[in-house]
Amino acid sequence: MSYTVPKLKDFSPAALDKAVAEFLSALDTESVGVQIETERKAFRDRWQGRKNGLLTQVNDRWLKTAPTDAKRDVGQRVNVLKSRVAETIEKLRPSVSATAVVKGLSLRAEVGQPTAYGDSSIDISLPGIRRPIGAEHPIIRTMNEIIAVFRNLGYSVAEGPVIETDYHNFESLNFPPNHPARDTQDTLFLANQESKPARERLLLRTHTSPVQIRTMEKLKPPLRILIPGKVHRNDPPDASHSPMFHQVEGLAVDTNITFGDLKGTLDHAMKALFGSDVKTSFRPSFFPFTEPSAEMFVSCFICGGSGKRRTDPCRPCKQTGWIEILGCGMVDPNVFEFVKRNGYDPEKVSGFAFGMGVDRIAMLKYGLDDLQLFFQGDVRFLEQFG
Ligand code: DAH
Numbered sequence: 001m002s003y004t005v006p007k008l009k010d011f012s013p014a015a016l017d018k019a020v021a022e023f024l025s026a027l028d029t030e031s032v033g034v035q036i037e038t039e040r041k042a043f044r045d046r047w048q049g050r051k052n053g054l055l056t057q058v059n060d061r062w063l064k065t066a067p068t069d070a071k072r073d074v075g076q077r078v079n080v081l082k083s084r085v086a087e088t089i090e091k092l093r094p095s096v097s098a099t100a101v102v103k104g105l106s107l108r109a110e111v112g113q114p115t116a117y118g119d120s121s122i123d124i125s126l127p128g129i130r131r132p133i134g135a136e137h138p139i140i141r142t143m144n145e146i147i148a149v150f151r152n153l154g155y156s157v158a159e160g161p162v163i164e165t166d167y168h169n170f171e172s173l174n175f176p177p178n179h180p181a182r183d184t185q186d187t188l189f190l191a192n193q194e195s196k197p198a199r200e201r202l203l204l205r206t207h208t209s210p211v212q213i214r215t216m217e218k219l220k221p222p223l224r225i226l227i228p229g230k231v232h233r234n235d236p237p238d239a240s241h242s243p244m245f246h247q248v249e250g251l252a253v254d255t256n257i258t259f260g261d262l263k264g265t266l267d268h269a270m271k272a273l274f275g276s277d278v279k280t281s282f283r284p285s286f287f288p289f290t291e292p293s294a295e296m297f298v299s300c301f302i303c304g305g306s307g308k309r310r311t312d313p314c315r316p317c318k319q320t321g322w323i324e325i326l327g328c329g330m331v332d333p334n335v336f337e338f339v340k341r342n343g344y345d346p347e348k349v350s351g352f353a354f355g356m357g358v359d360r361i362a363m364l365k366y367g368l369d370d371l372q373l374f375f376q377g378d379v380r381f382l383e384q385f386g
Contacts (some may be wrong), residue, residue: 003030007058011070016062020077023058024084031088037121040092047085055085079126135386139246139374142362143228146248149272150226155250158225160211163190163230167199168210168243168338173289174252181288186234186328188243208249209355217250221349222254222260228358239370246358253330253344253351259292262352264327266296273361274301281322290329290353297322299333302364316364323364328354 003026008019027047034043047054058078066074068191086210091183097116136144144175160168185206190236193201227249252261267280279299293381299305300317317323331353333346340346359371373381 002026003054005061006013007056007061007067007301011066011074013073016070016073017079019062020081023054025080027085027088031092034092035121035237040089043092044089048089074347099334111315122382131349135382135384137374137382138366141385142365143246143248143358146356146358147226147228148268149269150250151303152272153224153254153268155224158211158215158227159229160205160208160214160227162205162230163202164210165199166201166203166207168213169203169207171199172213172335173209174332174334175288179285179288182184188232188234205229206233207231207355208247209353211310212251212289212353213338216253216344217342219236220343221351223351224252226250232233239372240360242359242371242375244375245371247323247355248358249355251351251353251354253331253349255349257330257350257352259352262328262330262354265352266326266354267281270296270298270325277301277304279305282328285327287327287329289332289335290327291332293327293329294326296322296328296354299323315369324339325361326354328352 001021005023006019008015009039020234030046031043034040045053050056055078057104061348063071141378144161147155153155170175170182170185174192186205187206190202190204205222208227208231211225214276215223215225215227227247229247230244232244235243243277246313254267263280263282270278277299277303281299282294283297285293285295300307300314300321300323302316303309303314305321305323307317307321313319314321329352331351336346336349336351337343343349359374362374363369363371
């Protein structure tokens with residue numbers, strides 16, 4: 001069935017045409033179904049191979065044996081055959097894309113550079129290249145866990161800008177200009193703001209509390225919101241400090257909100273976050289935007305509140321049995337004064353607020369002793385959270 005180059009006795013144009021037609025028809029037939037690289041090579045060897053390819057045979061059997069007066073005719077035809085063979089082989093070369101037909105399925109696959117073993121076709125029996133899907137960053141994960149706890153209590157999420165005005169970051173939170181309480185938040189200011197009025201000058205927000213004001217400017221009471229976000233302070237980086245870190249802020253405003261609501265809400269949230277065994281403790285503190293203010297501690301969930309791990313002193317709670325988690329308090333009436341026109345009359349509404357550092361909570365949760373690990377982008381660290 002497979003084509004062989006016949007020896008010619010008759011070199012008349014008609015006989016030559018017939019031989020040429022047979023050759024070309026075999027060329028077409030055999031080229032159908034040549035798909036993969038090994039088949040293409042075999043096809044090329046059969047038709048173009050120098051030693052015993054069919055074109056070489058045509059040369060030997062037709063051209064060399066042709067009588068002198070037929071040589072010209074035969075030569076022309078052989079040239080046609082040569083270029084037809086070359087064209088056919090060229091068409092079989094996989095270009096930018098190739099179609100692989102396997103078990104009746106037609107798969108279009110990209111074919112780029114030849115592979116390492118010099119074969120540019122695709123072996124679709126090989127497993128594909130999987131793109132690793134990233135892992136949720138441990139800080140984002142911790143934020144989401146905190147948010148989930150408060151979502152169940154009916155809180156929604158609000159966000160605000162990282163570049164903030166002096167008014168929102170300080171003034172409206174009852175830090176008057178030049179008040180010493182500002183010094184507790186070592187602020188990074190944007191350059192070239194001097195020409196603006198003080199309250200419009202821009203800075204990197206030092207806490208998420210300005211979003212309390214921004215939300216109350218937009219939404220009327222009652223309100224229950226949670227505010228996750230990035231904040232900045234001028235702290236040089238070390239194992240427990242970073243100029244950029246994360247907070248989650250909370251704010252609840254309604255009529256008749258009391259300190260009891262604050263304690264009940266936060267105690268529930270801490271049990272949901274750290275385990276039902278933890279206790280909470282509220283100690284008096286000061287923040288300009290809350291009155292009264294408190295710092296809230298949870299009993300150490302590492303040592304169970306004993307201050308000891310087996311025989312070693314417990315490091316996370318510094319042997320005190322308590323870990324400071326957040327600042328909180330009842331919203332200062334002076335803060336409501338700034339949004340009074342939007343329904344926050346301090347005579348009518350009351351509220352509580354709290355703010356916690358996410359990075360430290362994540363460090364405690366995952367037992368890390370170096371805050372910088374979160375921000376170095378080392379995949380070997382991050383992929384452990386996948
Ligand atoms: N914004 C404070 C800080 O960054 C934390 C804080 C304290 C937030 C008390 C509050 C709060 O909402 O009521 O130090």
